[in-house]
Amino acid sequence: MSMLDRKLLRDILRLWAQVLAVALVMACGVMTIILAIGAYRSLEETRAVFYERYRFGNLFVTANRAPLNLKERIAAIEGVGGVDLRIVDYVLLDMPGMAEPATGIAVSIPDNGQPAVNRLYIRSGRLPEPDRPHEAAVLESFALAHRLTQGSTFEAIMNGRKQTLTVTGIVLSPEYIYAIGPGDMVPDPHRFGVFYMTRTALEGVMDMDGAFNNASFTVLRGADTDHLISAIDDLLDPYGGQGTYLRKDQISHTFLDNELIQLRAMAAIIPPIFLFVAAFLVNMILTRLITLEREQIGLLKALGYRDFEVGWHYAKLTIVIALIGVAIGFVAGNWIGRGLTRLYAEFFSFPFLIFRESVDLYAISGGVSVAAAVVGAGKAIWSVIVLPAAVAMRPPAPVRFRSLFHRQLSSRLFSQLTIMAVRQIIRTPVRSLLTSLGVALSVSLLVVAMFSSDSVDYMVEQIFFRMERQDATLRLDRERSPAALDAIRHMPGVTRAEPFRSIAVKLRNKNHEKDLAILGMPEGGELGRIMDAQMRPIEPPFSGLLVIGRVAEALELKVGDMVEVELVEKDHRRINVPVTGIVQSLVGIDAYMRIDALDRLIGDGRRISGARISVDASLKEALYESVKNTPAVAYIMLIGLSREQFRATIERNIAMMTTVYTTLAVIVAFGLIYNSARIQLSERARELASLRVLGFTRTEVSSVLLTELSVVVLVAQPLGWALGYLFSKLVIEGLTSDLFRVPFVVNSATFAISSLVVMGASLVSALVVRRRIDRLDLVSVLKSRE
Numbered sequence: 001m002s003m004l005d006r007k008l009l010r011d012i013l014r015l016w017a018q019v020l021a022v023a024l025v026m027a028c029g030v031m032t033i034i035l036a037i038g039a040y041r042s043l044e045e046t047r048a049v050f051y052e053r054y055r056f057g058n059l060f061v062t063a064n065r066a067p068l069n070l071k072e073r074i075a076a077i078e079g080v081g082g083v084d085l086r087i088v089d090y091v092l093l094d095m096p097g098m099a100e101p102a103t104g105i106a107v108s109i110p111d112n113g114q115p116a117v118n119r120l121y122i123r124s125g126r127l128p129e130p131d132r133p134h135e136a137a138v139l140e141s142f143a144l145a146h147r148l149t150q151g152s153t154f155e156a157i158m159n160g161r162k163q164t165l166t167v168t169g170i171v172l173s174p175e176y177i178y179a180i181g182p183g184d185m186v187p188d189p190h191r192f193g194v195f196y197m198t199r200t201a202l203e204g205v206m207d208m209d210g211a212f213n214n215a216s217f218t219v220l221r222g223a224d225t226d227h228l229i230s231a232i233d234d235l236l237d238p239y240g241g242q243g244t245y246l247r248k249d250q251i252s253h254t255f256l257d258n259e260l261i262q263l264r265a266m267a268a269i270i271p272p273i274f275l276f277v278a279a280f281l282v283n284m285i286l287t288r289l290i291t292l293e294r295e296q297i298g299l300l301k302a303l304g305y306r307d308f309e310v311g312w313h314y315a316k317l318t319i320v321i322a323l324i325g326v327a328i329g330f331v332a333g334n335w336i337g338r339g340l341t342r343l344y345a346e347f348f349s350f351p352f353l354i355f356r357e358s359v360d361l362y363a364i365s366g367g368v369s370v371a372a373a374v375v376g377a378g379k380a381i382w383s384v385i386v387l388p389a390a391v392a393m394r395p396p397a398p399v400r401f402r403s404l405f406h407r408q409l410s411s412r413l414f415s416q417l418t419i420m421a422v423r424q425i426i427r428t429p430v431r432s433l434l435t436s437l438g439v440a441l442s443v444s445l446l447v448v449a450m451f452s453s454d455s456v457d458y459m460v461e462q463i464f465f466r467m468e469r470q471d472a473t474l475r476l477d478r479e480r481s482p483a484a485l486d487a488i489r490h491m492p493g494v495t496r497a498e499p500f501r502s503i504a505v506k507l508r509n510k511n512h513e514k515d516l517a518i519l520g521m522p523e524g525g526e527l528g529r530i531m532d533a534q535m536r537p538i539e540p541p542f543s544g545l546l547v548i549g550r551v552a553e554a555l556e557l558k559v560g561d562m563v564e565v566e567l568v569e570k571d572h573r574r575i576n577v578p579v580t581g582i583v584q585s586l587v588g589i590d591a592y593m594r595i596d597a598l599d600r601l602i603g604d605g606r607r608i609s610g611a612r613i614s615v616d617a618s619l620k621e622a623l624y625e626s627v628k629n630t631p632a633v634a635y636i637m638l639i640g641l642s643r644e645q646f647r648a649t650i651e652r653n654i655a656m657m658t659t660v661y662t663t664l665a666v667i668v669a670f671g672l673i674y675n676s677a678r679i680q681l682s683e684r685a686r687e688l689a690s691l692r693v694l695g696f697t698r699t700e701v702s703s704v705l706l707t708e709l710s711v712v713v714l715v716a717q718p719l720g721w722a723l724g725y726l727f728s729k730l731v732i733e734g735l736t737s738d739l740f741r742v743p744f745v746v747n748s749a750t751f752a753i754s755s756l757v758v759m760g761a762s763l764v765s766a767l768v769v770r771r772r773i774d775r776l777d778l779v780s781v782l783k784s785r786e
Contacts, residue, residue: 004305004313011317015285018678021671022281023325026369028664029274030329031336033365036267038337041356043344044260047177050350054119055082056174057216058247059225061232062088064240064569065211074215077231079223084117087202088214090182090475090634092627093193094155094162095146100624103181103635104142104156105194108202117216118175120196121351125150125169133201137169141179141349142193156195158205159477160631171196175216177348178255183473183637185587186649187347191641242504242568243515256348262731269727270664273445275369277438277668278325279376281675282318284431286380288679290314297384298392311385315374318381322373326366333365336660343656417700420687421707424680431676436716438672439758442665443720444727446754449654449661451728451746456650458745462535463586464643470498470527470612471620473637474627479607484632488611491626493619498527499608501595507547508564509555516551516588518565520595527612530592531584540594544580547591550741552582570602577601586741662757669761673709677769680705688773702770713762717755724754 012019050056058081068085075083086108093102109115111130120127120137128135138148148154152167173194181192203209217232219225229244236244247253290297300310334357341355374381425432474488482499489497501520506513521528521540529537530546540546545565547557557563562576583592599606615623627633681688684705691701725746732744 004300004309005316008313008317008320011289012320015289018285018675019321019324021674022278022285022321023328024667025274025281025671026278026322026325026373027328027332028667029271029278029372030326030365030369031333032270032274032664033267033368034329034333034361035337035340036263036270037361037364038333038356038358039340039344040260040263040267041358041361042341042353043256043263043348045356046350046353047256050121050174050177054121054174055117055218056247056253057084057117057250058219059217059228059232059244060247060250061215061236061244062242063213063215063236065208065213066215066236066239066241068210068212070235073235074217074232077228079220079225079228081218081220082116083215083217084115085212085215086115087199087206087208087212089158089206090477092157092633092635094157094628096154098146098190099621100191100638100641101627101636102191102193103637104192106156106158106202106206107194107196108199109137109196111198111200117218118173121172123170123172123351125167127171128168128196128198128201130198130200133198133204134163134165135168135201136165136195136197137171138167138196139176139179139194139349140170140172141187141189142195143167143170145189145193157628157631159207161205162628163205165195165197172349172351175250176252177350178252179349180251180255181637182475182635183639184642185646188642188645191638237568237572240569243506245515249515259344259348265731269730270445271365271368273441274664274668275372277441277672278322278369279372280434280438281671282321282373282376283380284675284679285321286314286318286377287383288682289317290380290384292682294387294392297387298389301387301389301392307385311381314381314384315377318373318377319370322370323366325373326369329365329369330362343653417691417696417704418707421704422711424684424708425711432712435672435676435712436719439669439713439716439762440720440723442669442672442758442761443717443754444723445661445665445668446757447721447724447746447750448727448731449658449665450750450754451724452657452731452742453651453654454745454747454750455732455742456647456654458743459586460643460647462531462743464639466535466537467529467531467585468527468612468639469529470639471615472623472639473610473612475610475634475637476608476632477634479609480632482606482608485608485611487630487632488613491613491630492622493616494613494623495616496527496614497611498522498525498613499595499611500528501598501607502590502609503567503598503602504569505591506566506568507551507555507591508566509557509561512555514551514555514589515568517590518545518598518601519590519592520598521592522595525612527614533582533584535584538581538583540592540597541580542594543597544578545591545593546581546583547579548585548589549582551589551591552579558582565601567602570604575601586743665754665758666761669758670765673713673762674765674768676712677705677709677766678772680708681769681772698773702773705773706766706770709762709766713759717759720754720758721751724751 071083071085074080088105088107091104091106093104095102109120109127114120123140125137127137142148146154148167148170150167150169153164154167156163156165176194178187179189179192179194180187184192203211217228219228225246232244233241248257297310301307337355341353345353476484479501485497485499488494499522502517504515504517506515521530523539530540532538533549545563547563552558555563557579559579559581561579563579564574565577566572566574593601627636688701688704691704692698728746729744732742
């Protein structure tokens, strides 16, 4: 080992605490790169392979009832690859050991073999056979929730008839990677499942002989999707076609896409924070070390070491610190990444999901981290290279400072020790500001982690207690006369019932259009309410349309404009309707009308699609039994269970995220303040020792350093709040979609808790350094050269 390498080892051991603090900050950056990019690659590549191998559709469409003989005409459209014309319908499920009805989707598959689009991955067992009409293959998430295996049975109420189905296999589908039931905001496999039956079996049960009501298509590479959508819609319009939509609007794909967007944002925003702080810390340590070793540097050059060799010695010190951080980051990133993958496996139904450990991922994260450290130390290393030996052997010229305060004024307002602390901050403004910025970034990380809890609480309050105030929602199998509402009101346990009508439409304005549903609401409704832009309940107007804010923005609509409404679910008539208000909704993009106004718009008399109901809790099991025996009910949405499932899922995710982010923020704050305090102590040791000799107590002497650190930390708080607010806003904007809109809410308590955590970590690191002040060897410090 060369002399310079032995010196390097001694420096590492002597500065081990500061080196470890910097390495931990750098490890956080490495870890988040590995975590975010690794998880992103795992999800994205698994999805791509699953989609390709199992031919996930590019286009989807629903119709009322269309003849199967359209298949040849559809397949002949230029650009269509594969076609799957099928029967898809909601059904009620009566599961053993479960009082409330579950909701299922029955999907037809060809009598022999796999469908051409949306093929099934068979986890175990086999697909149903056409000569056995009571067989079904079940989606894995639902099977696991109810412990269904090959040979298990369950009951489904399909088209008014109760069928006992036997499970033949457990399957996965690219169409239901994220299987979420109607009215739910997170998956609940206990209450929602998908099962597959042969076309022969399902068309007999559903009275769909020779017909289909759902289709999916694959598209050839380079095909004009706009032309395809138009051609398919033209063919299906006479049969109640409700508009062809792209894969990006398919529910499962949309949720998975949102998760990938979050991971991309995490990889783009968080690692640079840690790498910036680490580079700053390396610069601080190396600059001070070079200042203290000026004489040694001069001696090395005088003894014949070249400028490059001496500079490379300090560069190696930087690289060693970075490599320690990289090694810690590799281990932590791999461990947490595997845990995150297991969490994803609970939400997303993939045949396999493995955390990617690509060599290039580790090389990129390690290389970026080392490069950031070297860049941070670049100025200090360059100062070593250009420092002449003769100049290095002389002590540096004393720094000249101007008076900052009028002596009389400052002595009246501040003690001399406080003036010493504040003077040092202003003498090194760049370092002080960068330290404050680093602490502010710690605060911002906590704000980003904790604000989601505020938003979710607000979201739950608005959706489940102010907008959707019912205990349950009954959806009928088809539109029925108002007499159905009387039957619902006479169900056991129903204390109040309010009807609604929903119809699929296409809204057009200028060159913009949007597929959505118009929801007809009763006047004076208490269970389901419409909210204005300020989230205040309003009544549906006697005439005209209430449009969601983000729909109005997309279609460039304002109050008083006329919007074209195409009744895609009926006869595709186009009617101009005035926009009478802009309203808010956190889930979906429905437009609203009064139910009688919607009846007049459609022109087919009074109809209802379902009802919101309040339920006597003591009679809910009787209600569940009644629903299971009511053929006209397609499914029931239990609002209370949806709310609790949403809370439980989100709170678990938030708890995990908050733990990780709090740990990262504490590491950043501790590393910054500890290194800053150690460097300040090394710079001002002689000054502090002199104060002790002059008779100041340990507490008074420590206050000089602690006051300086306190000012830096306190200045960082409002900046951290502002950065946290900005980062949180960016997160919310990335999450907004047609499926839901997470409200942007940050409570003052979130800012306060974030600041308290960071200030606590800063206090601990400052007190660690204070012990060193208390143990100063006055004689050796005062003998040292300035």
